[in-house]
Amino acid sequence: MILNIRVDHKTADISKMEKSSQKLDVLFNTIIERYPVNEHLNIKTCNRAELYLVLEECDIENLITNDFVIESDDNAMTHLLRLSSGLESMIIGEDQIFGQIKDAKKRSIKEGCSGPVLQTIFTKAVHVGQVVRKKTKINEGSLSIGSAAVELAESVHGDLRCKKVLIIGAGKMGTLVAKALVEKKLKAIVVANRTHDKAVVLAKELGGSAIHFDKLDEALMDADVVISATGAPHPILTYEKLKDVVPDCNISKMVMVDIANPRDIEEDVSKLGVKLFNIDDLRGIANRSRKMRETEACDAEKIVADEMVLLKRSLKHLEVEPIISDIRITAENIRLNETQKAFKMLGDMNGNEKIVDDLTKVVVERLFFNVIKNLKEAAENDEKNILEAAETIFSKKS
Known part of the structure; x- marks a missing residue:
């Protein structure tokens, strides 16, 4: 199962x-x-x-x-x-x-x-x-979670080119955000990550700057947009932290997009006036993307259906693989033994051993070709009686 x-x-x-x-x-x-x-x-x-x-x-x-x-x-x-x-x-x-x-x-x-x-x-x-x-063109010009996060920020601020954007997390999600920001040609981008080297690499791609995680409070003070995507097991931005760090004149203008799971930003942060979004808020963007790709999705569904037939066939073949393996191993052992006997009887073959060796391989392969083919077909058709008989005939006896 x-x-x-x-x-x-x-x-x-x-x-x-x-x-x-x-x-x-x-x-x-x-x-x-x-x-x-x-x-x-x-x-x-x-x-x-x-x-x-x-x-x-x-x-x-x-x-x-x-x-x-x-x-x-x-x-x-x-x-x-x-x-x-x-x-x-x-x-x-x-x-x-x-x-x-x-x-x-x-x-x-x-x-x-x-x-x-x-x-x-x-x-x-x-x-x-x-x-x-x-x-299909299902992924042509497609959005990512990262680009959707940027789109959410734009829905509030409009053009982000004059805004300071802080990315927290330089992993896969942070990188997706970075790629989306590169397309916007932004300049004021700061990357914070617990592993500073990763932040440096990502910031270099963005043409932005990297900071150590212990400098996060300073970066938050004047950030217009914060997009967080870390792998932390608990919130890293809390109500108390932001209340103490961000001036009142800035906090009501701040947009935060949390695309982490578990979440990086406490829900209570929104009580400070921050416009807080999370993964749930991406659904509207996702629905628009889905409608644009309905035709491609139908084509993809057909491919999935066809490939499912082939997958089920492959899994059926796995059921008889032990029997087929026994057949091949037994046949190869017999072939090797008998070929070596023949070499000794024939004496000096002037370098023609490979011809004989190849010949015996072909004979064995062709001899069992239909047997193996029929076993696979029996597995596909759930012909248990044939499989049981084959197991009795071909499986190695202990």
Whole structure:
């Protein structure tokens, strides 16, 4: 069974998402205690937290909760392919989720928690993401979370070229904000990050300046726009901090956009007169983007449907891979042994050994070609009797 458990922007606002993301970790530990989990992988971004599991069995009814969407097998895999294509994103067609899926796959392999099933599924997801972006224009001129954050700031201030913009966080989200600001040709940009070197690199790209995190208070004093996107586990900008740091004459003019999850900026900050936005406020921009890409989305859906057929076929082939592996290993061992015997009997072959070796490889390959092909087709068609017979005939006996 393939299981997907998730919470995302479709089912939760940022407040619920913060809480549910933590609950997902608890649920994962519960599942591990109750059921044998063969493989697992998680994806966490600013507006989603997802868990993918491969189990022998699982009573989904016992897991159902209002906090999460839970889907299995075909539905779970279709969701992942749509996710990789940008169809499940808040801002349809955005490319960031594609990279996040690739990173999640690499991380899971490195940590040894994904096996042949998840690797097959996620390899297909990466492939589908590439095909959709190549064959459609779903991501052409698409917004990112970062550029949407800048658009929100512009909705209040208008042209930002005469404004001082402070970016807090130089990670992936901060970089997306930076790219959006570069397009605006802004000059007064300050980057703050706990790792100063990262801030320096990002500021250099922007033509702005970098500050150490302990100088954040000074940068806040006269900032017009603050866009925060750190990975901090708790708020870094609180009501008390801003009240003490930012002069009253500036604070009512300040725009803050918080695109972190969990949030970087306390909600109470808005009581000071700050115009505070978070991920939930991006939905209006996202809806406009979605309408612009409806045709491309339809084309992407067709690609996902076609690729799902191929993915299911690949997973069926995995079921007979142990039998096929036994066939190949046994055949190769026999081929090598008999070829070596032939070499000894033939004596000096004047360098023609490769001809004989290649000949025996071709003979074995052609001899078992139809056998392997038929086994794969039997798996695709769920012909259990054929698979059981093949296992009896070909599997190695202990």
